[in-house]
Amino acid sequence: MSETLMTTATVAGQATTHHEEHGHHQESFISKYIFSMDHKTIAKQFLITGIVWAIVGGLFSVLFRLQLGYPDRAFPILETFFGQWAKGGQIQPEFYYGLVTMHGTVLVFFVLTAGLSGTFANLLIPLQIGARDMASPFLNMLSYWFFFLASVVMMSSIFVNTGPASGGWTMYPPLSALKQAGDGQKIGTDLWLISMALFIVSSLLGGLNYISTILNMRTKGMSMTRMPLTIWAVFFTAILGVLSFPVLLSGAILLLFDRNLGTSFYLSDIVINGEVLPNEGGSAILYQHLFWFLGHPEVYIILLPAMGMVSEILSVNSRKPIFGYMAMLGSLFAIAVLAFLVWAHHMFVTGLNPFLGSVFVLLTLLIAVPSAIKVFNWLTTLWRGNIRFTPAALFAIGFVSLFISGGLTGIFLGNSTIDIHLHDTMFVVAHFHIVMGVASFFGMYAGVYHWFPKMFGRYLNNTMAYIHFWVTMVGAYLIYWPMHYQGLAGVPRRYLDKSGWVNFNNFRDLDQMITIVTILVFAAQLLFVFNFFYSIYKGRKVRSQNPWGANTLEWTTPVNPGHGNWEGDIPEVHRWPYDYGKDGREFIPQTEPVSANESKH
Amino acid sequence: MQTFFILAILVLVFVIILQISKASEYVSQIKGYEKARKQSNRINGFMLLGFLIFGLIGVYLCNEWLKGRILGEPASDHGELVDRMLYVTLAVTSVVFVCTQVALFWFAYKYQESDDRKAYYYPHNNRLELIWTVIPAITLTVLVGFGIFYWFKITGPAPKDAMVVEVVGKQFGWEFRYPGADGVLGKKYFKKVDAVNGNPAGQLWEDPANYDDVFVEQEMHLVVGKPVQLVIGAKDVIHDVGLVHFRMKMDAVPGTPTTMWFTPKYTTKEMKEKTGNKDFVYELSCDQMCGKGHWSMRGTIVVETQEEFDAWLASKKPQYLVANPDKDPNAKKDSASAALPMVSVVAQNKIN
Known part of the structure; x- marks a missing residue:
């Protein structure tokens, strides 16, 4: 496929504007770049x-950092x-909570x-296991368009007269259940x-497809234990x-x-603004159980792909097998198993039975063991490597x-x-932003820098990439490291102005520093x-x-692979994907048969 | 105008970066990509090392800068346990933090690409992996053990002699109810809540235990050295009773009462001296997002001696009498003896 067509694929997200221009091949344009069933195009649609x-x-x-750093400034x-949401140049509370949510x-x-x-x-499953596309390209397309629909609805909620949802991203009832509770x-x-x-429908369609593709469509020789960690x-x-x-x-x-x-x-038992509601017998805590039963695995839904990509990228760039x-x-x-058994650690102070709480403490801290194993293994992967600091590798190191x-x-x-002391304080904000927010973003950036050449047949500019990395890395620590101290001092999260408090009002300089760094880091993301x-x-x-001298199958496709990925037969796999630096050879692609005198491991 | 200048500067910096980036692309084209790549590899290697060194210095400086602002000594018995657990965890994690970060950045620097090095083929080592499975497991078992031990101490049943105070959160303020001399909180039902007619808590006036219950708003009084059990509820949405100095926290959930107990160690007056802040007050903060006034949902707590507390409570009229002025014996006898001692009011109520 030609270079220009591939690049047009990237603007599928802004389909309507380009619609007219390409009128002369309208049908193929729509089926190739808008309602595309090619997993690579869908991946780009998701990314953009x-x-x-x-x-x-x-x-x-x-915006809300401006409020936090300068609460009395207009x-x-x-x-x-x-307009009315920032009357007099100051962010109004309803607006603030809408922004946070x-x-x-x-x-x-x-x-x-x-x-x-x-x-x-979407991008890597077919390319790395050696399949021409997903098990069901059609469901895969639907998955993106349900996501798009969810996006449209969410975006429209920002523009309604009473403002977007503002009950916090966890949307706890009764606050979120009562229209009287606020705009x-x-x-x-x-x-x-x-x-x-709608989003959940999208993610289920996607997920079922990923699972069935991985289980059923691996190329010859690609046993489960020969799959890359991604x-x-x-x-x-x-x-x-x-x-x-x-x-x-549900x-x-x-x-x-x-x-x-x-x-x-x-x-149950609700009196709001003097109005007695008839509801009795419900449980507000039930929602929290349902929410966090997703909500905690969600943390790992976010983190695991980043971990997988980091493993792959660290191995490729230190020219060593993953340890x-x-x-x-x-x-x-x-x-993955423990992720399902720890949800109630978000609920230690909801009045949960203390015995139940103690079980969740045990299971929660148990997760630290596999996490520690991963960290030590990444460190050992770097040890005695020959590391190339590509932007992807830097982001992977930053992730660790x-x-x-x-x-x-x-x-x-x-x-x-x-947790009794730190629950719902700025300590929590600092914690999850570092480990789930910024770290996962780093994994994502590593992935983008690493597979951009596969996606678009071009490289990203390195100078901008390095500036992007260093500003983000330094900025992330400057923002979140001192924030832990606010949390240790007990400053609650979601407080938009602390000047009315005797004990929380002594962090003005810190809040200003964080706000300024946030703006700079945001600018660096725009640079990206x-x-x-x-x-x-x-x-x-x-x-x-x-280009990276990697072993995995995606690099055996043409520079700009068409729909179907490989021009001839799908290659056969003969070995695991991490034979870097083996027997004096820099790398041995998965497609190369094991020779008779090769050393075993 | 200032905003405009800042934006202008940002745009300018942006343009400069873009130009440099483009130029560097051309330079590396002339120099050869391989050479340019190796050069930037060395620079980034040094920067990773620099990041480690300045980062660790930064961690130290940050601690010097902010350590004075985290809360001092905990003001409750449970707070001591929480703080002890916190500092033990801090010690353990600090060691791990320094070791792993140093290893990470040092390895990255030390093993940066060099023409004379070949990467060492090292796919696994079962003994090593076993070691770093077992050591974290043991460490965490110890932390879990301590944690759960303290957790049960803190969440265990309150002592029999604990005083009881009911705390109720609403958008956006706090209400408190004291059981009065009988030590029993009267029954309540949310459909009876009627703030206009003097029944903001929804007390059932049929229940005699309600006759002496005292209702106050925004300010809670506690006795130093005396265990207190808070019975916590909410009227409208979920709130959270956050007591930073006591290191205690418990959600206030409509329809599901919760409890917590602790023993205040210092009076407000003592804390003023300890903190050197003459404006010091114990604050009660809402820690669970509850609507647009969440950030201002502030209550205060006065910790005082038993005598001061008794005098304060005696100065409050039971809500029963506020809501039913006709039942108030003092009102009938005119307001001459308004400051009748609590006990006799209770006694008369019981007779009623």
């Missing part, structure tokens, strides 16, 4: 939609753009779930729930999603019923650093005794976005079929 959402979500965080420009929802679900899994599962609890919350339902990671991710998202769906549907049909699943492949696989499995930092603070929060779109058209062309 994810980037758009990431800009929106990131911009929201800049920014007239905000009123220009947001949308920031969380968008980044957790639309960027780090759809944008991350959607992109790399954000009106139509905005209904739209949020509908959007989430594939194992997205495999476990898909299983987690398929088993846990339906539970969130939770969301019951909440819709409570809101609109007068049921009492979550409501302890089976242990890496075992720990992925252990994490952040995963360590954020993982260790998890040991504080997973311990219910300490620019680099991304610029390089699609103007980047240096990839001339070699295997």
Whole structure:
């Protein structure tokens, strides 16, 4: 396929604007680039939609950081753009909580779930296991378009008169169930729930497809234990999603019923603004169980693909096999299983039975063991390597650093005794942003930098990439490291102005510092976005079929693979994907038969 | 205007970076990509090492900068357990943090690409992997053990002599109810809530235990050294009773009462001296997102001696009498003896 057609594929997200221009081959354009069934195009659609959402979500965080850093300062420009929501240039409380809620929802679900899994599962599964496409290309296409529909609904909720949902991304009832509780609890919350339902459908269609493709469509010789760790990671991710998202769906549907049909699943004993509601017998805590039964696996749905890609990228760039492949696989499995057994650690202080709490402490801290194994194995993979610091490799190293930092603070929060003090403070915010937010973003960036040549046949600009990495890396620590101290001081999260408090009002300088760094880091992400779109058209062309000297199958396809990926037969696999530096050879692709005098491992 | 300048500067920096990036692309084209790549590899290697060194210095400086602002000594017995657990965990994780981060960045620097090195083919080592499975497992078992031991101490049943206070959260404030002399909180039912007619808590006036219950808002009084059990509820949405100085926290859930207990160690007056802050008050913060006024949902707590507390409670009229002024013996006898001692009011109520 020609270069130009491949690049057009990237603008499928903005289909309508390009529609007219390509009228002369309208039909093929639509089937190739809009309602495409090619997994590579769908991956790009997920990625670009994810980037758009990431800009929106990131911009929201800049806005509420302005409020946090400068609570008594007016920014007239905000009123220009947001009118009544920023009256007098100051962000109003309803607006603030709407921003926080949308920031969380968008980044957790639309960027780090759809944008991350959607992109790399779609791109890598067929390419790395040696399949021409997904098991069901049609379901795969539907998966993207349900996500697109969910995006449209969520985006529209930002523009309704009463504002978007503002009950926090966890959407706990009764707050989210009662329209009387505030403006954000009106139509905005209904739209949020509908959007989430559509999103869940999308993620289930995607997940089932990923699982069946991996199980059924591996090429000859590609046994399960010869799969790259990326594939194992997205495999476990898909299983987690398929088993846990339906539970969130039920939770969301019951909440819709409570809101609109007068049921009492979550409501009981409520007097709001002097009005006594008739509901009795519901349990507000039930929702939290349903939510976190998804919500905790969700953390790993976000993190596992990043772990998989980091493993692959560290191995390729240190020119060494990943250390302890089976242990890496075992720990992925252990994490996937334990992910289902720890949800109540989000609920230690809800009045949960203390005995139940103690069981969840045990199971939660158990997750630290497979996590530790992974960290040590990554370190050993670097040890005595010959490391190339490609932008992807730097982001992978950054991921490990952040995963360590954020993982260790998890040991504080997973311990219910300490959680009593730290629960719902800025410590939690710092913890999960480092370990789930920034770390996963680093994994995603590593993936984008590493597989961009496969996606678009061009390289990203290295200088911009290095600036992007270093600003983000330093910025992430500057933002979140000192934030832990706020949490240790007990400053609650979601407080938009602390000046009315005697004990929480002594962090003004810190809040300002964090706000300034946030703006700079956001600017660095825009630089990445620019680099991304610029390089699609103007980047240096990839001339070699295997630019990183990697073993996996995607680099045996043409530089710009067409639909079907391989021009001739699908290659046969003869070995695991990590034979780097073996027998004095820099790398041995998976397609090369094992020779008789090769050393065993 | 200032905003405009900042935006202009940002755009300018952006343009400069773009130009440099383009230029560097051309330079590496002239120099040869392989050479340019090796050069940037060395630079990044040094920067990783620099990041480690400046990062660790930064961690130290950050601690110097902010350590004085985290809360001092805990003001409750349970708070001591929480803090002890926290510092034990901090010690363990600090060691792991420094070791792993140093290893990560040092390996990255030390084993950066070099023409004279060949990567060492090292796919696995079962003994090593066993070691770093077992050591974290043992460490975590110890932490879990301590954690659960303290957790049961904190969440265990309150002592028999604990005083009881009911705390109820609503958008956006706090309500408290004291059981009065009988030590029993009267029954309540949410459908009876009627703030206009003096029954904001929804007390059932049929229940005699309600006759002496005292209802106050926004300010809770506690006795130093005396265990207190909070019976926690919410009227509208989920709130959370956050007591930073006592290191305690418990959700307030509509329809599902929760409890927690602790023993305050210092009076408010003592804390003023300890913190050197004459404006010090114990604050009660809502820690669970509850609507647009969440950030301002503040209550205060006064910890005082038993005598001060008794005097304070005696100055409050039971809500039963506020809601039913006709039942108030003092009102009938005119307000001359308004400051009648609590006990006699209770006694008269019981007679009623």
